[in-house]
Amino acid sequence: MKGLCCRWSFSLGFMVGACSFYFFLYNVWFERSYPMLSEAQEKAITEKKRPTNRKEEGAALLNLLHPQHADEDNRVADELYRKVRILCWVMTGPYNLQSKARHVKATWSRHCNMVVFMSSVKDPDFPTVGLGTKEGRDQLYWKTIRAFHYVYEHHADEADWFLKADDDTYVVVDNLRWFLSNYTPELPIYFGKRFKPYAKQGYMSGGAGYVLSKEALKRFVEGFRIKVCTHTTPIEDLALGQCLEKMGVLAGDSRDTLHRETFHPFVPEHHLTGKFSKSLWYWNYCYYPIVEGPQCCSDLAVSFHQVKPDLMYTLEYYTYHLRAYGYRPRYQPSLRHGLGISTLPPSAVT
Amino acid sequence: MTEEDHHHHHHVKAPSKEELRSLSDTEMQKLSKQIEVYCVIMVQPKLLTHWAAALDTWSKHCDKSGVYTSENSKAFDAIDLNEKDNWTRLRKALKHAFDNAGDLRWFFVAQPTTFAIIENLKYLLLTKDPSEPFYLGKLMKSGELEYVAYDGGIVLSYEALKRLVHVFEDKDKCPEHVGALWRLNEDKQLAMCLKYTGVFAENGEDIHGKGVFNSQSIYTLIKDSMNNNPTNVLEGCCSDMAVTFNGMSPNQMQVMMFGVYRLRPFGHDFHDVLAFYPPEGSDND
Numbered sequence: 134m135k136g137l138c139c140r141w142s143f144s145l146g147f148m149v150g151a152c153s154f155y156f157f158l159y160n161v162w163f164e165r166s167y168p169m170l171s172e173a174q175e176k177a178i179t180e181k182k183r184p185t186n187r188k189e190e191g192a193a194l195l196n197l198l199h200p201q202h203a204d205e206d207n208r209v210a211d212e213l214y215r216k217v218r219i220l221c222w223v224m225t226g227p228y229n230l231q232s233k234a235r236h237v238k239a240t241w242s243r244h245c246n247m248v249v250f251m252s253s254v255k256d257p258d259f260p261t262v263g264l265g266t267k268e269g270r271d272q273l274y275w276k277t278i279r280a281f282h283y284v285y286e287h288h289a290d291e292a293d294w295f296l297k298a299d300d301d302t303y304v305v306v307d308n309l310r311w312f313l314s315n316y317t318p319e320l321p322i323y324f325g326k327r328f329k330p331y332a333k334q335g336y337m338s339g340g341a342g343y344v345l346s347k348e349a350l351k352r353f354v355e356g357f358r359i360k361v362c363t364h365t366t367p368i369e370d371l372a373l374g375q376c377l378e379k380m381g382v383l384a385g386d387s388r389d390t391l392h393r394e395t396f397h398p399f400v401p402e403h404h405l406t407g408k409f410s411k412s413l414w415y416w417n418y419c420y421y422p423i424v425e426g427p428q429c430c431s432d433l434a435v436s437f438h439q440v441k442p443d444l445m446y447t448l449e450y451y452t453y454h455l456r457a458y459g460y461r462p463r464y465q466p467s468l469r470h471g472l473g474i475s476t477l478p479p480s481a482v483t
Numbered sequence: 484m485t486e487e488d489h490h491h492h493h494h495v496k497a498p499s500k501e502e503l504r505s506l507s508d509t510e511m512q513k514l515s516k517q518i519e520v521y522c523v524i525m526v527q528p529k530l531l532t533h534w535a536a537a538l539d540t541w542s543k544h545c546d547k548s549g550v551y552t553s554e555n556s557k558a559f560d561a562i563d564l565n566e567k568d569n570w571t572r573l574r575k576a577l578k579h580a581f582d583n584a585g586d587l588r589w590f591f592v593a594q595p596t597t598f599a600i601i602e603n604l605k606y607l608l609l610t611k612d613p614s615e616p617f618y619l620g621k622l623m624k625s626g627e628l629e630y631v632a633y634d635g636g637i638v639l640s641y642e643a644l645k646r647l648v649h650v651f652e653d654k655d656k657c658p659e660h661v662g663a664l665w666r667l668n669e670d671k672q673l674a675m676c677l678k679y680t681g682v683f684a685e686n687g688e689d690i691h692g693k694g695v696f697n698s699q700s701i702y703t704l705i706k707d708s709m710n711n712n713p714t715n716v717l718e719g720c721c722s723d724m725a726v727t728f729n730g731m732s733p734n735q736m737q738v739m740m741f742g743v744y745r746l747r748p749f750g751h752d753f754h755d756v757l758a759f760y761p762p763e764g765s766d767n768d
Contacts, residue, residue, distance in 0.1 A: 169622040169629065172494045172692030201751075202723070204500070210750030239716065244748075307748035405741055405767075406734040427737075427767040432745040446705045446716045451742030454723045457544075458606035459757035462745060463768075 186243075192262040193220075193249045193288060200243050200453070209468070213310040214246065219344070220292035221245035222280055225261065225300040226268045227254045233300040234259070236442040240449040244306035246292060251280040273339070273369040278357065281345075285354045293318035295350050298342040303440045303448045308433040309344065312387065312395060314468060318347040323377060324387040326396035326436075327420035328370075334384040335420045336374020340438040341396040343370070345382075352380040388421060389431040390466050396436045397429075400444060404429040404437075432464040493629075495619050495685045496692065497724060498610045503756050506610075515757060517613065518605040519546040521587040523580045525573065526595050528556040533595035535559070536733035540740045543762045544601040547587055551576040570669045571659055574651055577639075581648045588613035590644055592637040597729045598736050599636055600743055602759050604726045607687055607695060609757070613640040618677055621696035621727075622686035623670075629684045630674030635698040636727040637670065638687065646680035653679070693722040700730040701739065737767060744768040 188195045199214045201207045221242055225234040234250055238259075242248040253276070255263025264279040266272045277297065284295055294313055298304055316322060323345045325337025337343035345353065353376060356362030362376035374384065387395050397404055398415075408425060409415050416423060423429075440448065506514070522545035526534045534550075538559065542548050552561035553572060562579065566572040573592075580590055589608055593599055611617055621635030631637045639647070650657045657676035661667075667675075674684055687695050697704060704720050712719030731739065744761075745768065761768055 166623045166625040168632070168698075169493060169624050169686055171686055171688050171694040172496070173688070173694075175692075204753065206752040206754060207750065209752065210748065213750055239714075305746075305748055307750055311749035401741060401746075402734050402738050406737050427741065430741070432747065433749055434746060443702060443705050443709060446709065446720075447701055448742075450701070450705070450717055450721065451739075451746055452748055453751075454717060455600075455721070455725060455743055456723065456747070456753070457600050457602040457743050457759065458724060459755040459759045460602050460744060461758055461760055462747070463761050464745070466749075 189260065190247075191287065192255070192260045193247050194238075194242070194260075195247050196243055196245060210307055210310075213307070213314060217294065217310040217313050218246045218292045219294045219296055219306060219309060219313075220284060220288055221248045221296045221298060221304070221306070222284055223248065223250050223298050223300055223302075224273075224276060224280070225250055226252050227256065227261075228268070229300050230256065230259050230261065233442065234261075236445045237298075237300055237302075240445050241304050241306060245296070247288065249280075249284065249288075251276060251283070271367040274364055274367050274372045277369045277373060278364065281350060281353055282357070285350055289347065289350070293347055294344050295347070296342060296344040297339075298436070299340055299438065301440050302340060302342045302436055302438050303445055304342055304436045305434060305452055308395065308431075309435045311433060311466075311468070312389075312435065313344070316346065316385075320346050321348045321352055321380075321382040322346050322385045323349045323382055324385040324396070326394065326398050327384060327387065328418045329420040330418060331371055332374045332378055332384075334378055336371050336378075336384065338396070338398045338438075339370035339373075341398040342436045342438070343373075343396075345377075349377060349382045352382055353377060356380045386421075387435070389433055389464075391428075391431070391464070392421070393424070393428060393431040394421070395431045395434055397434065398438045400437055400439055401430065401434075401448070432462060433466070493622060493686055494688050494692070495607070495611070495617065496688045497607045497690050497695070499690050502610055506756075511756060514609055516586075517588055518608050519587045520589045520591050520601055520604060521546065521580055521584055522548040522599075522601070523576055523590055523592040524548060524550045524595060525576060525592065526550055526559075526561060527553045528558075530595050531556065531558060532733045533736075536736045537593075537595040537597075540736050540767065541599045541601065543765055543768065544759075545591070547585070549576065549580050549583065551579070568660075570661065570666075570672050573669050573673070574659060577644060578648055578651065581644050584641070584644075588641040590639045590641075592633075592639070593727070594634065596731075597634060597636050597727050598731060598739055599727045600725065602757075603695065603724045604638065605757065605759075606724060606755075607689075607726060608638070611640070614642050616640060616643040616646060616680070616682040617685070618643045618674075618682050619685040619687045619696075621694060621698050622684055625671060628671060628674055628678075630671050631684045632696075632698045633668070633670035634729040635696040636729075637673070643677065643680075643682045646682055647673075647677055650676050650680050687726065689722040689724045691722070695722045695724055695726045697721065697725060697728045698730075699728070700735070701728050702735070703730070704728075740767050 250261040252261040325343030326341035550561040564575045617640035620631035656679040708720040
């Protein structure tokens with residue numbers, strides 16, 4: 134009886150001690166930190182239904198309103214939107230719609246006047262055009278030929294310039310408009326990241342995106358009609374470049390006023406911080422001298438390539454959202470040809 | 484503002500358009516001078532590449548910088564406080580910054596793994612009076628203690644730092660050497676010391692109430708938003724006027740430099756009330 138009593142006291146004492154120690158540790162050691170809610174989070178912003186600025190016209194998405202912020206003065210961008218109409222077509226495929234094309238649809242393609250997603254198979258929901266080809270690298274030029282023919286047949290009058298991009302290309306369409314405002318769509322000309330081999334005037338890298346004037350598009354389609362152009366090779370960018378050269382379309386210089394590249398075949402990090410190994414093919418391909426470091430890339434960059442979905446959103450954030458208040462960048466180019474916009478009054482205090 | 488008000492007021496927001504419009508030219512001039520920032524950068528040789536990145540990127544936009552190191556490094560000049568303990572070193576750095584502040588009235592404390600946009604910090608602080616005690620950043624709560632997260636960057640007004648330096652003298656309220664068992668992280672220690680002087684931590688926010696101090700990288704925040712708000716990724720993510728991000732690699736910091744100061748869409752203008760110009764001898768901004 135006495136033994137049981139002792140054991141019971143011991144157990145009780147042990148329990149009390151253990152609990153006290155745990156309580157002590159809980160308050161001193163185990164305390165977790167968590168962030169306080171910001172005012173925006175406290176208000177628990179209910180998800181507002183996004184106003185539909187897009188209209189579907191067959192498989193094409195028309196962007197009716199140029200995306201903008203409430204506290205921005207977008208007069209110049211809006212004027213360019215009206216005067217330099219760009220149709221973007223995005224090379225994709227049925228297996229990439231949810232993993233890649235969806236993010237293009239949610240980000241930069243909203244800034245095109247019109248966007249068409251090109252796939253081998255028609256998808257009425259996304260929506261995509263069905264080009265009637267198979268999928269695979271060997272189909273790339275077939276898809277390109279048919280995509281440009283489709284765009285010419287259905288939308289030739291609705292745009293001035295026709296951009297091709299991949300579903301892993303990020304494009305700053307507003308900067309493309311600035312650059313193209315120096316040219317007219319009646320010129321037989323096209324722009325992109327210029328490569329030099331295999332074609333006298335060079336050709337434009339497919340992944341970095343390239344843009345054809347209306348006249349260039351007309352000549353591309355005409356080339357196939359008169360059989361000057363045929364499916365020569367699946368290497369889409371080279372084949373297109375060779376066809377356009379035969380049809381008298383000029384390969385343009387897309388660099389900015391400081392001779393910095395605007396179309397880029399790799400991601401920003403690679404161009405800004407990477408060193409290209411001297412044995413790399415890139416050195417032999419680039420039409421213009423390669424610049425490594427911060428001057429690789431124009432402030433008014435037009436495209437980057439090999440962009441994964443999370444980087445798409447990050448680039449959209451960097452381009453259209455994040456900024457330094459009041460900062461006046463070093464590079465201050467103007468519109469070289471006036472678009473008939475009246476001189477804006479000096480900045481008023483907002 | 485009474486201490487009572489401060490205790491319940493958790494959010495410090497950027498000035499609204501109305502607030503800015505109501506300022507006269509002379510007031511604006513005075514405020515522009517007043518918002519100069521002294522950056523207190525706490526480096527260590529083991530973070531050498533981040534140290535180099537901080538020197539080559541965002542810290543060029545501080546009005547004055549004090550780089551305080553835990554030990555000497557041949558690579559870069561820094562103020563060697565000869566102090567291995569993190570909390571003691573932070574105290575020494577803050578005291579040094581206070582003594583050398585000159586006319587500067589705002590102090591921004593960061594580690595080199597943080598990237599800061601000083602212009603956006605100035606915009607946040609524009610209409611705030613540094614002779615009032617301000618202690619702000621990314622607000623965290625641990626038990627009863629509210630503190631500002633170190634890795635999101637800590638902002639102190641002149642008055643807050645003055646009170647802090649004064650309470651450093653008090654060995655009971657704000658001891659320099661803390662036993663291992665009771666040791667808290669430096670940011671919590673700081674909050675406790677400031678609390679004794681009547682200064683409380685606040686969350687820095689933009690005009691929409693979105694936090695502008697981030698203790699994570701932009702990549703992490705975007706990925707989280709892609710999971711949580713797949714149809715509204717950017718609206719559900721970060722402020723346009725963010726001040727800090729943390730945990731990016733040196734290369735990613737160079738990309739952010741390009742993204743903040745250079746990459747932009749042509750034809751989108753802002754009529755900001757302040758103008759900041761690029762620093763001399765720099766080519767990545």
